Amino acid sequence: MGTLEPAAAAAVVDEEEESPIEEVRLTVTNKDDPSLPVWTFRMWFLGLLSCVMLSFLNQFFAYRTEPLVITQITVQVATLPIGHFLAAALPTAAFRIPGFGPRRFSLNPGPFNMKEHVLISIFANAGSAFGNGSAYAVGIVTIVKAFYGRNISFLAGWLLIITTQVLGYGWAGLLRKYVIEPAHMWWPGTLVQVSLFRALHEKDEARMSRAKFFLIVMICSFSWYLFPGYLFPTLTSISWMCWAFSKSVTAQQIGSGMRGLGLGAITLDWTAIASFLGSPLVSPFFAIMNVFAGYALIIYIVLPTAYWGFNLYGARKFPIFSSHLFTAQGQKYNISAIVNDKFELDIEKYQQQGRIHLSMFFSLTYGFGFATIASTLTHVACFYGREICERFRASYTEKEDIHTRLMLFLNDEVQMPWWALIFACIIAFVFTLPISIITATTNQTPGLNIITEYVMGIVYPGRPIANVCFKVYGYMSMAQAVSFLSDFKLGHYMKIPPRSMFIVQSVGTVIAGTINISVAWWLLTSIKNICQDDLLPPDSPWTCPGDRVFFDASVIWGLVGPKRIFGSLGDYSSMNWFFLGGAIGPVIVWLLHKAFPRQSWIPLINLPVLLGATGMMPPATPLNYNAWIIFGTIFNYFVFRYRKRWWQRYNYIVSAALDAGVAFMAVALYFTLGIEERGIDWWGTRGEHCSLATCPTAKGIQVAGCPLY
Numbered sequence: 137m138g139t140l141e142p143a144a145a146a147a148v149v150d151e152e153e154e155s156p157i158e159e160v161r162l163t164v165t166n167k168d169d170p171s172l173p174v175w176t177f178r179m180w181f182l183g184l185l186s187c188v189m190l191s192f193l194n195q196f197f198a199y200r201t202e203p204l205v206i207t208q209i210t211v212q213v214a215t216l217p218i219g220h221f222l223a224a225a226l227p228t229a230a231f232r233i234p235g236f237g238p239r240r241f242s243l244n245p246g247p248f249n250m251k252e253h254v255l256i257s258i259f260a261n262a263g264s265a266f267g268n269g270s271a272y273a274v275g276i277v278t279i280v281k282a283f284y285g286r287n288i289s290f291l292a293g294w295l296l297i298i299t300t301q302v303l304g305y306g307w308a309g310l311l312r313k314y315v316i317e318p319a320h321m322w323w324p325g326t327l328v329q330v331s332l333f334r335a336l337h338e339k340d341e342a343r344m345s346r347a348k349f350f351l352i353v354m355i356c357s358f359s360w361y362l363f364p365g366y367l368f369p370t371l372t373s374i375s376w377m378c379w380a381f382s383k384s385v386t387a388q389q390i391g392s393g394m395r396g397l398g399l400g401a402i403t404l405d406w407t408a409i410a411s412f413l414g415s416p417l418v419s420p421f422f423a424i425m426n427v428f429a430g431y432a433l434i435i436y437i438v439l440p441t442a443y444w445g446f447n448l449y450g451a452r453k454f455p456i457f458s459s460h461l462f463t464a465q466g467q468k469y470n471i472s473a474i475v476n477d478k479f480e481l482d483i484e485k486y487q488q489q490g491r492i493h494l495s496m497f498f499s500l501t502y503g504f505g506f507a508t509i510a511s512t513l514t515h516v517a518c519f520y521g522r523e524i525c526e527r528f529r530a531s532y533t534e535k536e537d538i539h540t541r542l543m544l545f546l547n548d549e550v551q552m553p554w555w556a557l558i559f560a561c562i563i564a565f566v567f568t569l570p571i572s573i574i575t576a577t578t579n580q581t582p583g584l585n586i587i588t589e590y591v592m593g594i595v596y597p598g599r600p601i602a603n604v605c606f607k608v609y610g611y612m613s614m615a616q617a618v619s620f621l622s623d624f625k626l627g628h629y630m631k632i633p634p635r636s637m638f639i640v641q642s643v644g645t646v647i648a649g650t651i652n653i654s655v656a657w658w659l660l661t662s663i664k665n666i667c668q669d670d671l672l673p674p675d676s677p678w679t680c681p682g683d684r685v686f687f688d689a690s691v692i693w694g695l696v697g698p699k700r701i702f703g704s705l706g707d708y709s710s711m712n713w714f715f716l717g718g719a720i721g722p723v724i725v726w727l728l729h730k731a732f733p734r735q736s737w738i739p740l741i742n743l744p745v746l747l748g749a750t751g752m753m754p755p756a757t758p759l760n761y762n763a764w765i766i767f768g769t770i771f772n773y774f775v776f777r778y779r780k781r782w783w784q785r786y787n788y789i790v791s792a793a794l795d796a797g798v799a800f801m802a803v804a805l806y807f808t809l810g811i812e813e814r815g816i817d818w819w820g821t822r823g824e825h826c827s828l829a830t831c832p833t834a835k836g837i838q839v840a841g842c843p844l845y
Contacts, residue, residue, distance in 0.1 A: 154166070155319050156319050156320060157319065157320060157322045159322065159324065159327060159420070160319075160322050160327070160629075162780075162783075162784040163327045163330055163331050163334075163784070163788065164327070164330055164629045165334065168631040170631070172249045172250070172251045172252075173245045173246065173249070173251075173252065174251045174252050174255055174632060174633065175636060176245055176252050177226070177243045177244075178219055178222045178223070178226075178243075178244075178248060178252060179252040179255050179256055179259075179640075181222070182215045182218060182219060182222075182256045183255060183256045183259030183260065183640060183644070184259070184647070186211045186214075186215060186256060186257075186259060186260035187259050187260050187262060187644045187647050187648055187651075188647065188651055189260075190206060190210075190211060190260045190261065190648075191270070191647070191648040191651035191652055191655075192651055192655055193206050193803060194206055194270050195270040195274065195651065195652045195655040195656055196655055196659070197802070198270045198274075198680075198682065199278075199659055199666065199667070199678050199679075199680045199683070200677040200678065200679075201677050201679045201681060203411060203682060203755075205411070206799040206802075206803070207261070207795050207799070208257040208258075208260060208261045208329065209328070209329075209332060209792040209795045209796050209799075210795065210796050210799045210800070211256065211260040211261070212253065212257050212329070212332055212333065212336065212792070213336075213350075213354070213792075213796050215253065215256050215257075216248075216253065216336050219248035219252070219253060219256075220247075220248050222244070222248065223244060223246070223247050223248040226243045226244035227242075227243055227244060228243075228244045228245075229242065249337070250333050250334075250336075250337040250630065251630060251631070251632055253333060253336070253337065254329075254333060254626065254627065254630045255632060255636060255637070255640050257329065258623050258626070258627070258637060258640055258641060258644070259640045259641075259643075259644045260644070261623075261644075262640065262641045262642075262643070262644025262645045262647075262648055270652045270656075271297045271300070271301055271612075271648070271649050271652045271653075272300065272608055272611065272612045272615070273293075273296045273297040273300045273301070273608045273612065274293075274297060274652050274653060274656045275604070275608075275682070275683055275686040276288075276293070276296055276601065276604050276605060276608060277293040277653065277656055277657070277660070278656060278660065278667065278680065278683045278686070279604070279683060279687040279690055280601065281660045281661075282660055282666055282667040282668070282680070282683070283471075283667060283683070283687040284471075284472070284475065284479075284600075284687075285472065286479065290653065290657060293653050293656075293657070294650065294653050296605065296608070297649040297652060297653050298645075298646060298649045298650075299609075300608050300609055300612040300613065300616075301612065301616055301645045301646075301648075301649050302616070302642065302645055302646075303561065303564075303609065303612065303613035303616065304564065304568070304612070304613040304614060304615065304616035304617030304618075304619075304620065305616065305617065305620055305638075305641070305642065305645075308568075308617040308618075308620040308621050308624070309638075311568065311569055311572060311617070311621060312621070312624060314569060314572070314573070315569070315572040315573060315576050315621055315625075316621060316624050316625050316628055317628075320577070321573065321576040321577065321625075322576065322577070322625075323575070323576045323579075323621075323622055323625040323626075324418050324419060324420055324423075324578075324579040325414070325418050325579050325622060326622060326625050326626040326629060327418070327788055328415065328417075328418055328788040328791050328792055329626050330626070330629050330630065330788075331346075331787075331788035331789060331792070332350070332788065332789065332792045333630065334346070335347050335349075335350055335789055336350075342785075346785055346786065349785075349786055349789055349793075350789045350792065350793045351793075352793075353789070353790055353793035353794065353797070354793040354794075354797040354800075355797065356797065357406060357793060357794045357796070357797025357798055357801075358796075358797035358798070358800050358801045359797075359801075360404075360797075361405075361406070361407075361797065361798045361801040361802065362801060362805070363404075364403075364404060364405035364407075364408075365405075365407075365798075365801060365802060365805050366805050366809065366815075366816075367816070367820070367821075368820040368821070369820065369821050369823070370819070370820045370821070370822070370823065370824060370825070371403070371404040371405055371820075372403055372404075372405040372407070372408050372824075373392075373393040373394050373401055373403055373408065373759050373823075373824035374393075374401065374402045374403065374404070374824070375388075375391050375392050375393045375394070375396075375398070375400075375401040375759075375824045375825070375826050376391070376400060376401075377390060377391025377392075377399065377400055377401075378391050378392055378824060378825050378826035378828075378829070379825060382825075383828070384828070385828045385829075385831045385833055385842070385843065386833065388826045388827075388828040388829040389455075389456045389457070389828075389829050389831075389833075391826070391829075392457075392824060392826035392829035393757060393758060393759030393762070393824060393826075394757050394759055394823075394824055394826065394829075395455070395457055395458070395757070395826055395829035395830050396456060396457050396758070396826065396829040397435055397436065397439070397440070397456070397457065397758055398435075398757065398758025398759045398761070398762055399436075399758075401758065401759050401762060401824075402762070402763070403759055403762075403763045406794050406795075406797075406798050407798055407802075408760055408763060409760070409763040409764055409767055410764070410794070410795065411756070411760060412752045412755065412756035412760050413752060413756065413760060413761070413764045414579070415791040415794070415795065416763075416764045416765070416767040416768030416771070416772075417767065417768065417771045417772065417787055417788065417790060417791040418579055418788070418791060419578070419579040419580065419768055419772065420578065420579065420772060421768070421769070421772040421773045421776065422740040422742070423578035423579055423580055423742065423745055424765060424768040424769060424772060424773075425740075426578070426580075426740075426741070426742045426745040426746045426749070427580065427745060427746070427749045427761075427764075427765065428749075428765045428769075429746050429749070430504075430745070430746035430747055430748070430749025430750065431749040431750055431761050431765070433746075433749075434500060434504060434749065434750050435750065435758055435761075438500060439456070439496060439497055439500060442496050442500065443456050443496045447834075448496065449493070449494075449496070449499065449707055449708065450464070450493070450834070451495070451496035452832060452833045452834035452837075453465070453466040453493070453832050453834040453837050454466055454493060454494075454495045454496070454832055455495050455829070455830045455831065455832060456495065456496060456497060456829075457495065457497045457757070457758075457829070458495040458497070458498065458754075458830060459495075459498055459684060459685050459688055459754035459755070460495070460684075460688070461492050461493070461494065461688055461691060461692070462492070462493045462495070463489060463490055463492075463493065464490050464491065464493060465837065466832045466834070466837040466838075466839055467839070468670075469489065469492055469493075469691075470489060471687075471691050471695070473485055473489060474486045474489060474695070474696075475600075475695065479599070479600070479601065480598045480599055480695075481597075481598040481695050481696060481697070486696070486700075491700070491701075491706065491707060492691070492692065492700070492701060492706075493707065494692075494701075494708070497753075498688075498754070499708050499711065501750060501751075501753060501754070502586060502702070502708075502711060503711040503714040504714060504747050504748065504749075504750060504751075505583075505586040505714075505748070505751060506586065506587075506590075506711065506712065506714040506715045506718060507714040507715065507717050507718030507721070507747045508582050508718060508744055508747045508748035508751060509567075509582065509584070509586060509587045509715075509718065510714075510715045510716070510717075510718035510719040511718040511719065511721050511722050511743040511744045511747055512567070512570050512571060512574060512582050512744040513567075513570055513719070514718075514719050514720075514721075514722040514723055515570075515574075515722035515725075515742065515743055515744050516569070516570035516573050516574070517570075517722075518722050518723060518725075518726035519722075519726060519739065520570075520573055552601075552602040552605040552606055552609075553596075553602075556592065556596065556602065556605075556606050556609075557609055559591075559606075559610075560588065560592075560606050560609035560610035560613070561609070561610075561613060563584065563587070563588060563591070563610045564584060564609075564610050564611070564613040564614040564617075565613075565614075567584055567614055568613075568614045568617045568618065571584075571614060571618060572617070572618050572621055574742070574744050574745065575618055575622070576621075576625070577742075578742055578745050580742075580745045580748070581615075581618060582744050582748045582751065583611060583615075583748075583751060584610055584611045584614050584615075585611045585689070587610075588606055588607040588610035588611055589603060589604075589606075589607050589689055589692075589693035589694070589698075590693060590698050590702075591606075592606040592607065592693065592694070593692075593693040593694060593697045593698040593699075594697075594698055594699065597694075597697035597698075597699065598694075598695065598697060599695075600690040600691060600694035600695040601690070601694070602694065603690055603693050603694025603695075604690045604694060607689070607693075616645075620641055623637060624637060659678075663678055666678045666680065667679065667680035667683055667684065669684075675815070675817075675821070675822075677810075681754065681755035682755050684754075684755070685754050685755055718743070718747055721743045721747070722743050722744075725738065725739075725741050725743060749761075771783070771787055771790075772787075775787065827841065828842065828843075830842075833845060
């Protein structure tokens with residue numbers, strides 16, 4: 137691998153301009169030292185160890201009601217002292233390895249450096265798209281065993297996970313020129329990593345160094361999480377309207393942060409703020425405002441109007457906010473009763489029980505999901521289409537940004553038929569570029585799960601596992617490509633050789649997937665009634681909120697099929713108009729931008745983000761969104777605008793420290809108290825006290841534990 141000497145590299149850097157993105161200018165250094173070793177024994181040892189530990193813990197916590205995700209940041213903090221210890225303790229003598237020619241190797245080539253630290257964190261997080269903690273395909277194994285009560289072999293589950301995880305890597309490299317090299321494709325999420333790496337490795341003479349500030353905030357976060365995490369869990373969702381109106385269904389529907397609209401609900405728990413949407417300190421303010429606009433429109437205007445105003449689809453027969461499936465009488469639908477011995481829909485039993493009904497919120501979620509998918513294509517075509525074409529023609533002649541130039545110094549059992557895999561790959565590839573562009577500029581990532589479910593449900597109905605397999609292949613190949621591109625951008629900023637990143641990512645993915653399926657298999661076979669919230673004890677944490685949504689989707693799109701829900705045989709066919717609305721919306725915004733070019737706020741309207749604002753709901757709740765929006769606005773508008781130097785030094789450090797403190801305390805609580813089931817019982821440990829929020833409000837509908845209207 138050829139490199140320039142550091143002095144030559146620095147000379148080139150001095151001639152280059154700053155990044156056009158202010159957040160990048162404030163965070164990423166324009167200097168590089170190409171002589172730093174990255175392919176070291178320390179990197180492999182700590183990378184493998186971190187990958188195993190992170191995969192184990194994240195899969196373990198994925199089944200819990202508030203699914204804690206232990207991020208790369210925890211690895212960064214934990215491996216730093218170990219890396220320095222290895223640099224001090226390992227022998228420095230060089231030796232030859234047979235078959236590798238005259239090159240000599242050393243277990244300790246010098247001080248532990250930033251570049252090997254970056255590779256360790258990428259290694260650790262290799263199997264987790266967008267930092268979601270575990271492989272998406274584990275959900276297939278979970279719903280087969282825990283929800284459908286059927287069998288699937290360990291080998292089949294492992295093959296599903298590995299193939300879906302690695303499928304997107306092939307075309308990630310094809311898109312580098314479009315979403316990595318352009319300076320304005322800045323991938324906001326990577327700046328947290330960059331900021332923390334610099335804080336941990338660069339000398340800082342300030343009185344309050346970034347490393348010291350990180351340590352202080354992490355200790356505070358670690359200490360505080362003892363309260364919402366164990367002593368006082370009600371702090372996770374302080375829904376005061378439920379306390380004030382303890383016998384009112386409507387008031388609790390409005391005020392519950394976990395099961396209602398969350399009006400006035402607050403949280404003092406960082407996991408509730410960052411669990412589903414990620415850290416609010418990372419997303420740029422214009423993206424936060426798009427999320428806020430879409431969220432407020434859907435939750436506080438459209439949903440209440442549809443539920444209380446028009447009672448659409450008999451909405452008041454069901455809870456206002458629920459991901460469960462219901463009968464026409466407001467009872468939970470008995471899914472197992474309509475599955476035959478061939479794992480397909482039993483038409484006779486289905487007709488006996490009647491059509492499946494959704495809560496008003498759940499149906500709107502799908503409608504706006506349709507709009508999001510359509511708007512993603514037209515938004516990128518309108519605002520980035522010309523640039524994509526130009527970069528295709530002139531990608532090798534245009535002037536690169538400073539970080540691109542620096543990188544030039546581095547040399548570069550499942551029901552599903554075979555044709556469905558090819559079809560899923562085609563869908564994923566078509567959407568990977570536009571979704572990568574949205575992620576690179578807003579830190580928000582539209583998903584392909586809805587469109588893949590819909591398409592497969594039409595062409596191959598009645599087979600729930602085939603449907604979720606198609607969804608996983610279609611969605612995850614795109615998601616892994618985008619995740620890999622995000623890591624590429626991190627390496628781009630940190631000047632890591634792309635070949636090294638690819639090898640680390642590939643090896644880590646196989647290891648992580650193997651650990652994921654092993655942990656899932658252990659929990660699914662050892663915890664009685666796992667994921668069955670009706671059968672678990674009231675305070676059990678093993679409710680699997682994400683897998684509940686995954687299961688419901690397999691029923692809606694696979695077992696019953698979209699034709700019987702969103703088509704001519706169902707009640708929700710009007711939701712298909714959202715496709716048209718989503719496709720037209722970005723065109724209107726683009727035309728307004730052309731008509732009023734001086735109005736700089738118009739191009740900041742990002743309809744894929746706005747319409748997809750509630751894409752994480754369920755399992756996310758209004759409580760998560762309220763807190764995320766408030767914190768994001770404080771730090772990325774007020775602090776960024778009025779205390780910019782503080783923001784530059786500490787904003788991403790705060791985000792990293794809060795994540796790390798919570799993660800360490802959560803792990804400590806589980807392995808000291810949770811594993812022995814040593815809990816306490818008082819008012820503050822009994823949830824948010826909004827039991828009536830899940831009740832219907834229609835006359836004559838009787839549900840256990842709810843008043844009869």
